[in-house]
Amino acid sequence: MIKIINKNLLKTTNKNYQAELSFFAVNKNYHGFGIGKFLFEKFNDYLKENNILNFYLYTDTYCNYKFYEHFNMNKKAEKRYQLTL
Numbered sequence: 032m033i034k035i036i037n038k039n040l041l042k043t044t045n046k047n048y049q050a051e052l053s054f055f056a057v058n059k060n061y062h063g064f065g066i067g068k069f070l071f072e073k074f075n076d077y078l079k080e081n082n083i084l085n086f087y088l089y090t091d092t093y094c095n096y097k098f099y100e101h102f103n104m105n106k107k108a109e110k111r112y113q114l115t116l
Contacts, residue, residue, distance in 0.1 A: 033112075036110050037089050040108040043108045046107075062095075087107075
């Protein structure tokens, strides 16, 4: 179901992206040490080196939105879905 939701969310942006960052997380015990920033900057370096001008990122409600906003990213689409186990 998650793949379907992600696919539909991507369609709503009406944009063709050259890359995807499908999972990006740092253990909460290590927040504030610059690990996420370092990894995200390395990802951006990779994009530049490969002339990739845009990408999309899927995340969930557990993410730290302010982290992404710090890198001038913004939310393009949202879908609420409750996983049942």
